[in-house]
Amino acid sequence: MNCNSTELTSEQKELIYNDFVTFFKEFNEEQLKLVKLFIDTYKCYYNFDYNGCNKLAILYLLAHLVSVNNPTSNTGSNVGNFKNVSSMSVGNVSMSFESIQGLGSGGLSSFYGSSKYGMQFLMLINKNAISVMYV
Numbered sequence: 001m002n003c004n005s006t007e008l009t010s011e012q013k014e015l016i017y018n019d020f021v022t023f024f025k026e027f028n029e030e031q032l033k034l035v036k037l038f039i040d041t042y043k044c045y046y047n048f049d050y051n052g053c054n055k056l057a058i059l060y061l062l063a064h065l066v067s068v069n070n071p072t073s074n075t076g077s078n079v080g081n082f083k084n085v086s087s088m089s090v091g092n093v094s095m096s097f098e099s100i101q102g103l104g105s106g107g108l109s110s111f112y113g114s115s116k117y118g119m120q121f122l123m124l125i126n127k128n129a130i131s132v133m134y135v
Contacts, residue, residue, distance in 0.1 A: 008039070008050075016050055017032075017039060019055065023059050038062050042058055045061055045065070057125050060117045060118075061121045064112065064118035064121055067118075068111075
């Protein structure tokens with residue numbers, strides 16, 4: 001199943017898979033089998049070709065899809081509850097987080113916010129998601 005009329009060639013699929021394996025060393029063999037499945041359908045989530053600046057976003061999307069579809073993984077997913085963290089404290093140090101602008105606190109933000117890969121994907125596709133201020 002491909003959500004775009006343009007089917008990926010076997011060479012394109014192999015390129016994406018090889019880039020994924022090179023970039024993400026933390027995934028095991030079982031998880032890598034899922035990557036091959038999601039390569040065929042990534043355009044259902046992000047309808048861009050695998051080139052230029054979209055390459056990294058697509059790799060993070062694939063990593064996110066694998067992590068949320070493999071509840072026994074240790075790759076950064078809160079599978080099941082999709083709970084976003086708004087603040088956390090350790091000792092006398094605390095940090096607060098805000099939802100990515102335009103996505104709100106539920107829906108897409110909850111789904112992509114359920115793994116470290118999904119959060120990175122959102123940051124890559126939403127160039128205005130984070131502004132850094134040096135003091």
